Amino acid sequence: xxxxxxxxxxxxxxxxxxxxxxxxxxxxxxxxxxxxxxxxxxxxxxxxxxxxxxxxxxxxxxxxxxxxxxxxxxxxxxxxxxxxxxxxxxxxxxxxxxxxxxxxxxxxxxxxxxxxxxxxxxxxxxxxxxxxxxxxxxxxxxxxxxxxxxxxxxxxxxxxxxxxxxxxxxxxxxxxxxxxxxxxxxxxxxxxxxxxxxxxxxxxxxxxxxxxxxxxxxxxxxxxxxxxxxxxxxxxxxxxxxxxxxxxxxxxxxxxxxxxxxxxxxxxxxxxxxxxxxxxxxxxxxxxxxxxxxxxxxxxxxxxxxxxxxxxxxxxxxxxxxxxxxxxxxxxxxxxxxxxxxxxxxxxxxxxxxxxxxxxxxxxxxxxxxxxxxxxxxxxxxxxxxxxxxxxxxxxxxxxxxxxx
Numbered sequence: 001x002x003x004x005x006x007x008x009x010x011x012x013x014x015x016x017x018x019x020x021x022x023x024x025x026x027x028x029x030x031x032x033x034x035x036x037x038x039x040x041x042x043x044x045x046x047x048x049x050x051x052x053x054x055x056x057x058x059x060x061x062x063x064x065x066x067x068x069x070x071x072x073x074x075x076x077x078x079x080x081x082x083x084x085x086x087x088x089x090x091x092x093x094x095x096x097x098x099x100x101x102x103x104x105x106x107x108x109x110x111x112x113x114x115x116x117x118x119x120x121x122x123x124x125x126x127x128x129x130x131x132x133x134x135x136x137x138x139x140x141x142x143x144x145x146x147x148x149x150x151x152x153x154x155x156x157x158x159x160x161x162x163x164x165x166x167x168x169x170x171x172x173x174x175x176x177x178x179x180x181x182x183x184x185x186x187x188x189x190x191x192x193x194x195x196x197x198x199x200x201x202x203x204x205x206x207x208x209x210x211x212x213x214x215x216x217x218x219x220x221x222x223x224x225x226x227x228x229x230x231x232x233x234x235x236x237x238x239x240x241x242x243x244x245x246x247x248x249x250x251x252x253x254x255x256x257x258x259x260x261x262x263x264x265x266x267x268x269x270x271x272x273x274x275x276x277x278x279x280x281x282x283x284x285x286x287x288x289x290x291x292x293x294x295x296x297x298x299x300x301x302x303x304x305x306x307x308x309x310x311x312x313x314x315x316x317x318x319x320x321x322x323x324x325x326x327x328x329x330x331x332x333x334x335x336x337x338x339x340x341x342x343x344x345x346x347x348x349x350x351x352x353x354x355x356x357x358x359x360x361x362x363x364x365x366x367x368x369x370x371x372x373x374x375x376x377x378x379x380x381x382x383x384x385x386x387x388x389x390x391x392x393x394x395x396x397x398x399x400x401x402x403x404x405x
Contacts, residue, residue: 009035009170009201011376012191014177014215015208016042017049018153018362019354021160022369023205025079028167030373035201036169037193039176039211042161043154047209047288048329051153051233052271054362055255057093058116058147061106062337064388065360066114068367069147071383075366076151082163087156091249091268093148094134096126096311097259099141104259108143119144133246133253135313148255150267153362160365180204180219182346189350203376204351206343210288210331212355220345225394226356229330231283232295234322235275236308239315246315247276257281258311262303275323276316278304281359283330295325330358333394338364340371340389349379353391 013024016038024036040046056076058069076088097104111118119129126134126142136142161171175194183190189204208215210228217223238247247253247269258264266278280300286292305318333339333356343351352375354368361368367384374381 007035007199009033009199011035011203011205012037012189012199012201013205013207014180014191014193015039015206015211016157016161016171016173017047017207017209018157018160018365019209019357019368019372020205020207021049021157021164022365023207023354023372024169024171024369025160025164025167026369026373027205027376028164028169030377032373032377034164034169035199036161036164036171037175037177037191037199038171038173039193039208040174042171042173043157045327047211048331048358049153049157049209049362051326051328053267053277054151054153055093055257055265055267056088056149056151056363057145057255057257058111058114059093059095059107059118059143059145059257060110061103062388063110063113064385066110066116068364068384071370072364072367073147075370079159079163079366083159085155085159087152087159088149089151089249089270090149092252092254093145094126094130094254094256095143095259096134096136096140096256098137098139101259104141104143111143111145116145116147130253131246131251133312133315134256135311137310144254150249150255150270151363156365160369177208177215180206180215180351182350187350189347202350205372205376206351206353207355207372209355209358210329212331212339212353214288216343216353220343220347222345224339224355224391225334226339227332228286228288229283229332229358230286230291230296231328231330232279233277233326233328234279234301234304235272235277235324235326237317237320237323238269238274238276239317258307262300264304264307272324278308278316280304286329288329291327291329293327295327331356332359335393336360338368338389339391340368340375340386341391342375344391349375352376
């Protein structure tokens with residue numbers, strides 16, 4: 001590889017997680033000479049876009065997300081048809097909580113207002129629908145939507161990167177960005193990365209996940225309220241007397257979310273034979289460059305074990321704790337909404353930033369990629385209200401409007 005290289009592009013995408021990979025694919029597909037650069041190896045496990053599974057669901061408490069999910073599903077399937085293999089397995093999705101739980105009631109209201117087909121079931125109906133696999137407490141109800149599924153993250157990342165290359169994009173990894181500057185003479189953006197490499201482009205997209213706060217502060221001095229969280233994904237052993245196919249997507253076992261303290265979610269058994277993913281939605285603040293990598297279950301692990309004993313009625317082994325744990329990161333805004341906006345300031349509309357997705361973003365990769373390509377090429381995005389995702393919402397008060405998803 002040459003040193004002291006300078007190359008020119010239409011668009012540089014910084015960060016090759018799911019959002020950056022989808023954006024690079026969309027841009028290259030539309031004829032933009034695109035460079036996608038990543039600070040680590042492609043498909044690395046240091047950020048938020050790796051692992052064995054992600055949930056796809058259209059059941060949200062906020063009305064502006066379901067339509068994005070529906071478009072994203074269409075784009076997932078379109079990409080699968082181009083690559084000719086599958087990364088998305090359809091399953092139902094089950095939300096569960098006490099009947100008066102405000103989060104669940106908000107999701108029910110959103111399903112109604114967005115015309116998302118759904119069923120509201122009592123505990124016995126939930127047991128009947130899922131072959132007795134779920135044993136909810138007496139005062140709990142279930143919300144079932146057929147729009148759901150499981151996405152294989154690493155395979156999906158590879159799919160979009162491969163499609164981007166097919167469309168003419170240039171991909172370079174182990175290229176840590178050291179500087180993003182405006183070209184004061186001819187316009188456009190200079191990106192310095194990987195030591196001695198400089199790249200020029202008319203536009204730049206920044207999608208660096210948990211590193212977003214650090215990079216934006218380095219480039220502009222602006223403090224973004226995006227907090228990286230270290231999280232621990234947990235897999236629990238299905239008891240031998242249980243039949244694992246009952247927990248599989250082929251047996252109609254759903255992805256699920258249980259509201260309460262703690263908020264627990266999980267997926268069917270697809271990754272590790274004999275294990276099922278059941279984990280807490282949350283973690284603790286971290287510096288993405290200085291993580292301990294230690295599994296953090298603690299009291300949450302005890303709460304999950306008690307939940308397993310209640311809901312799965314002896315079908316899943318809880319006593320020994322999770323069998324497999326995997327580290328990951330969320331990068332959260334105070335209101336749990338995304339940031340998708342022009343960076344502004346001296347960069348105007350030439351730099352687009354997108355972050356704060358983790359916790360509920362992976363499924364949205366294809367639609368976010370489409371939106372970012374629209375913003376770069378047209379200066380606006382059709383079919384989505386981006387007012388919810390603007391940087392300016394944090395100016396009045398740093399914490400934004402804290403809301404449930």
